Amino acid sequence: MDVLWLGVLALLLIGYFALEGFDIGLGVLLPVLGRTQEDRDRIVAAMAPFVLANEVWLVAAAGVLAGAFPSLEERVTAEGYPAVVALLLSWILRDAGLWFRRRLDGRAWRAGWDRVICAASLGLALSWGMVSAALAGLPGSPIGLSGLVCGALLAALFAFHGRTFVSWRLPGRVTGAHRGTRALLVSACAAAAPAAVAVAASAPWLLRHAAPAETLSVLSLIILPFTPVMVGAQVWVWRTFGPRRGADRVPSFF
Amino acid sequence: MDVLDLARVQFAVTGSLHFLFVVLTLGLAPLVAIMHTRHTLTGDPVHERATRFWGQIYVINYALGILTGLVMEFQFGLNWSGLARYAGDVFGAPLAIETLVAFFLESTFLGLWIFGWRRLPRPLHLACIWLVTLTAYLSAFWVMAANAFLQNPAGAVERGGRLVLTDFGALVTNPTLTMALPHVIGAGLWAGGFTVMGASAYHLFRGTAERALFTGSLRLGVTTAFIGSLITVGFGYAQFGPISQLQPGKFGSPPAGIGLGLMIAIGQPLQLALMFLMMPALYWLPRWRWAQPLLMLMVPLPFLAALLGWLARETGRQPWLVYGRLTVAEALSPGLSPAAVAVSLTGFAGVLGLLAVVDYLLIARTVRQGPGAVTLGADDLALTGPDERAPALSH
Numbered sequence: 001m002d003v004l005w006l007g008v009l010a011l012l013l014i015g016y017f018a019l020e021g022f023d024i025g026l027g028v029l030l031p032v033l034g035r036t037q038e039d040r041d042r043i044v045a046a047m048a049p050f051v052l053a054n055e056v057w058l059v060a061a062a063g064v065l066a067g068a069f070p071s072l073e074e075r076v077t078a079e080g081y082p083a084v085v086a087l088l089l090s091w092i093l094r095d096a097g098l099w100f101r102r103r104l105d106g107r108a109w110r111a112g113w114d115r116v117i118c119a120a121s122l123g124l125a126l127s128w129g130m131v132s133a134a135l136a137g138l139p140g141s142p143i144g145l146s147g148l149v150c151g152a153l154l155a156a157l158f159a160f161h162g163r164t165f166v167s168w169r170l171p172g173r174v175t176g177a178h179r180g181t182r183a184l185l186v187s188a189c190a191a192a193a194p195a196a197v198a199v200a201a202s203a204p205w206l207l208r209h210a211a212p213a214e215t216l217s218v219l220s221l222i223i224l225p226f227t228p229v230m231v232g233a234q235v236w237v238w239r240t241f242g243p244r245r246g247a248d249r250v251p252s253f254f
Numbered sequence: 255m256d257v258l259d260l261a262r263v264q265f266a267v268t269g270s271l272h273f274l275f276v277v278l279t280l281g282l283a284p285l286v287a288i289m290h291t292r293h294t295l296t297g298d299p300v301h302e303r304a305t306r307f308w309g310q311i312y313v314i315n316y317a318l319g320i321l322t323g324l325v326m327e328f329q330f331g332l333n334w335s336g337l338a339r340y341a342g343d344v345f346g347a348p349l350a351i352e353t354l355v356a357f358f359l360e361s362t363f364l365g366l367w368i369f370g371w372r373r374l375p376r377p378l379h380l381a382c383i384w385l386v387t388l389t390a391y392l393s394a395f396w397v398m399a400a401n402a403f404l405q406n407p408a409g410a411v412e413r414g415g416r417l418v419l420t421d422f423g424a425l426v427t428n429p430t431l432t433m434a435l436p437h438v439i440g441a442g443l444w445a446g447g448f449t450v451m452g453a454s455a456y457h458l459f460r461g462t463a464e465r466a467l468f469t470g471s472l473r474l475g476v477t478t479a480f481i482g483s484l485i486t487v488g489f490g491y492a493q494f495g496p497i498s499q500l501q502p503g504k505f506g507s508p509p510a511g512i513g514l515g516l517m518i519a520i521g522q523p524l525q526l527a528l529m530f531l532m533m534p535a536l537y538w539l540p541r542w543r544w545a546q547p548l549l550m551l552m553v554p555l556p557f558l559a560a561l562l563g564w565l566a567r568e569t570g571r572q573p574w575l576v577y578g579r580l581t582v583a584e585a586l587s588p589g590l591s592p593a594a595v596a597v598s599l600t601g602f603a604g605v606l607g608l609l610a611v612v613d614y615l616l617i618a619r620t621v622r623q624g625p626g627a628v629t630l631g632a633d634d635l636a637l638t639g640p641d642e643r644a645p646a647l648s649h
Contacts, residue, residue, distance in 0.1 A: 233359055
């Protein structure tokens with residue numbers, strides 16, 4: 001049972017990096033790929049229908065931590081307190097930027113929130129680097145050189161993934177490049193690789209610190225029947241908003 | 255203030271903000287779903303405009319509900335790791351179920367609903383908003399189940415210094431859950447109903463276009479608030495029985511007692527006004543111009559009452575975090591420095607407070623501009639204004 005829940009945690013974290021990775025990457029690249037306001041609008045519109053379905057993977061992973069691995073939740077937050085606070089602040093500011101940028105007409109309003117999205121996306125990548133450095137026990141973590149190096153590496157991976165995504169969804173429109181589904185899968189694997197390594201490295205520790213069997217049975221009994229619905233909802237998002245369905249035609253809410 | 259006070263203030267601020275937005279989410283979701291159903295069944299454009307207008311207000315409000323909720327979820331780990339160490343094997347279960355079964359689906363379906371206008375087949379698009387509503391209520395159930403466990407740790411026994419889950423049935427039939435959940439849901443319907451009522455009264459008072467839309471909305475808002483008020487007040491008084499047995503003296507402390515008293519002082523007269531004044535006048539209310547400023551002024555009252563009720567429930571639990579088992583002081587993460595908590599408190603309270611103000615201003619602006627300016631579900635030609643269309647022409 002504990003192996004099963006370790007698998008669920010791994011899947012959710014890998015899924016988060018593979019999916020939310022391109023949102024963070026496009027946020028970081030927003031001023032680079034989007035020189036004009038119209039270009040930035042197009043980039044945000046390209047990722048907008050996916051953001052809500054992507055970021056919930058981390059919320060779900062945090063839920064699994066709380067339910068099945070409460071000791072790891074304690075370790076992450078104890079060793080990486082400032083990094084987790086930075087992560088949360090970046091996350092809420094990035095999301096606020098997306099929700100708010102089109103709610104007023106003025107150009108200064110939208111351009112201002114676009115700057116917030118870019119800075120907060122960079123903050124997300126850097127704080128993930130700091131959290132990873134703290135968990136790996138690197139010297140000088142969480143706030144220090146090792147964390148910054150990890151963060152910069154993650155930012156570069158996410159940027160590569162974001163660039164591939166936008167060239168897949170709006171081929172030739174933003175980057176001038178055309179990318180197929182296979183290229184997107186490759187960049188998703190690259191973005192998710194750090195999460196896979198981290199879970200694999202901490203698997204023995206996690207298995208020793210899982211919640212007791214009573215709790216895991218209850219979680220399995222209630223949550224596992226819903227997995228087809230959860231998978232189905234995610235597949236539905238990708239089928240609805242894929243590049244063949246006139247990705248650029250409907251005005252975006254974000 | 256010491257570390258404990260700072261951590262408590264941090265939880266109180268984020269929790270209160272979260273509750274203010276969530277209570278409206280719970281109230282508006284079914285109303286938007288009902289309007290969307292009418293639109294799908296009749297094809298009447300008035301219902302489409304209503305769905306998109308109230309839907310945009312719902313969605314702007316939802317944004318802050320998520321953002322405050324994220325901070326809440328992670329705060330358990332940051333500041334209160336003693337709770338996970340002592341009761342995590344029990345308390346974590348409803349939270350895990352909430353995130354996976356309810357919130358994961360709610361957010362995914364909401365994305366499909368927001369961005370699915372003019373893309374998804376109509377019946378499937380309608381199904382999305384009903385799934386959003388269903389999962390929002392499931393979410394409320396599991397969060398309240400986790401909170402009820404803190405009020406009355408049912409279904410668990412202590413083994414080796416930790417609580418172990420022994421009876422899942424007792425966890426989900428906890429009397430502090432079964433009485434409080436309808437109370438909270440009723441309060442949500444009340445707040446949602448009053449918001450719809452107040453915004454409709456504003457447009458009718460100003461004599462803007464869309465008279466038919468807002469006449470219908472005002473009546474729907476008052477009716478929803480009336481139903482919500484009956485549920486809230488009924489289950490509110492019904493809670494006193496189990497509470498006096500499980501948490502004797504809960505409302506004895508000044509903050510809890512004053513919170514409870516003020517909540518009743520707001521809620522009880524308002525419920526009577528709904529039952530004996532507003533419901534009988536339902537037919538005429540949209541035409542009585544003199545009454546409309548009053549209806550607008552009433553909007554904040556259910557929110558204020560809900561906040562006071564929440565504060566009474568939580569401060570009445572003090573000094574316990576898990577009632578009778580673990581105190582708040584014992585649950586504080588070990589080794590926290592006052593500086594770390596002060597910095598995170600300033601960050602969270604500052605950022606979330608600012609975003610909450612911006613969010614309410616954006617909701618007020620959406621209300622003021624009316625259905626004509628809504629961007630949710632706008633089609634190709636009706637983008638967001640000339641500002642947006644001019645560059646397209648120059649290509």
